[in-house]
Amino acid sequence: MINKILFACLGNICRSPLAEGIVRAKLQNAGLELEVDSAGTSAWHRGNPPDARAIVAARVKGYSIEDQISRVITAKDFQAFDLIVAMDETNRQNIEDLRPEGATVPVVLMSSFAPDDVSAEVPDPYYTGKFDPVIAQLEICADALISQLKS
Template identity: 50%
Template sequence: MTDARPPRLLFVCLGNICRSPTAEGVMRALAKRDGVVLELDSAGTGAWHIGEPPDRRMQAAARAAGYDFSDLRARQAVAEDFDRFDLILAMDEENVAALERLRPAGNDTPVRLMLSHGTSGRREVPDPYYDGGFDAVLRMIEEAAEGLLAQLRKER
């Protein structure tokens, strides 16, 4: 990621309505705050929510913390994403495995866990869709996004 164009990052979860749009929205806000230019998107490994806005409960937690990503719409990850993005950040191991099954032969785009950029010691961002915990998920993503942004600044 050392050429002149901005780094292109894709955040991925299962349905693209809770964790990955949150990561995209948080990263957009942090990059804007710090004057860092990035190309960002999010996607899901499943197709259940294509075209839908982020989960209303996730949006409520985000709004309370000062983020607005209500304009985002869910889409499904596709093989072409491996060519479009420099780094793909999955929210959990299940999504890493799904992405690896989608990876085109010969492609070496890194797929990493989002929380690998944080300091919490956790590996996976839990899915709040059924069990709740939207505020906790937001905090985990914020902390990892700060670490990711710091790493990107070092690499530029």
């Protein structure tokens, strides 16, 4: 049974905070109580809030992410969470490289929950500034994830 989900990207300031905020809101709307968090595979932005552009784009869509603080994924996360969800294959592999011996928590791509017509990876909007398509993709994936959790 999945009770705790960790979302992960590179810096934990764009994609994974958005995923956390979107899934948290959708879980609440669905009446499900699960713990969600996010982390990065790098320490570049440790201790910082999400990217200001991500905060604004999320707020426009009705999601709150401004209270989140970037942190780095640790070995403890492999025991603390029931599922780790990476935004792209590079970060999924980086997470696997951090996996402690004996840890069995699944590490999957966010897009693994989406229909086949959704991109295989969640693109990083940090350099492009294209946050709206990322939010739309995360919403599709979040809906599919929550449907799986409910069944």
